[in-house]
Amino acid sequence: QVQLVESGGGSVQAGGSLRLSCAVSGDTYKIRCMSWFRQPPGKEREGVAFIDNDYATAIYADSVKGRFTISKDNAKNILVLQMNSLKPEDTAMYYCAADLAFWGSCQGRMYKYWGQGTQVTVSS
Numbered sequence: 001q002v003q004l005v006e007s008g009g010g011s012v013q014a015g016g017s018l019r020l021s022c023a024v025s026g027d028t029y030k031i032r033c034m035s036w037f038r039q040p041p042g043k044e045r046e047g048v049a050f051i052d053n054d055y056a057t058a059i060y061a062d063s064v065k066g067r068f069t070i071s072k073d074n075a076k077n078i079l080v081l082q083m084n085s086l087k088p089e090d091t092a093m094y095y096c097a098a099d100l101a102f103w104g105s106c107q108g109r110m111y112k113y114w115g116q117g118t119q120v121t122v123s124s
Helices: none
Strands: 002-007 010-013 018-026 033-039 046-052 058-060 068-073 078-083 092-099 118-123
Touching: 002 092, 018 033, 018 092, 018 118, 033 068, 033 078, 046 068, 046 078, 058 068
Parallel strands: 010 118
Antiparallel strands: 002 018, 018 078, 033 046, 033 092, 046 058, 068 078, 092 118
């Protein structure tokens, strides 16, 4: 079992920055992939950043590439999403997710464990 708790959301003006954190507990040594997803109001959830737990290889959605950075602190069991140059279209509920399956890309899989989400609102 893995437990995930997000924090760090809030309201910011366009062009600003926010740093989201996800505290990870439980069977952390079994985690293969971690990611950040978001769900804008009235839209489907989408993956924005993915990271391989073993090699720290990161993948980003085109919409956030160059602006967002995913990283992890294994010693503290924290996943971080640094968001810079925020745009109004980044407004969404942001979720941290983890998965244990060894095989497959971190981007194209169904994630098993999810946090409760943290709201990010970007005003123009």
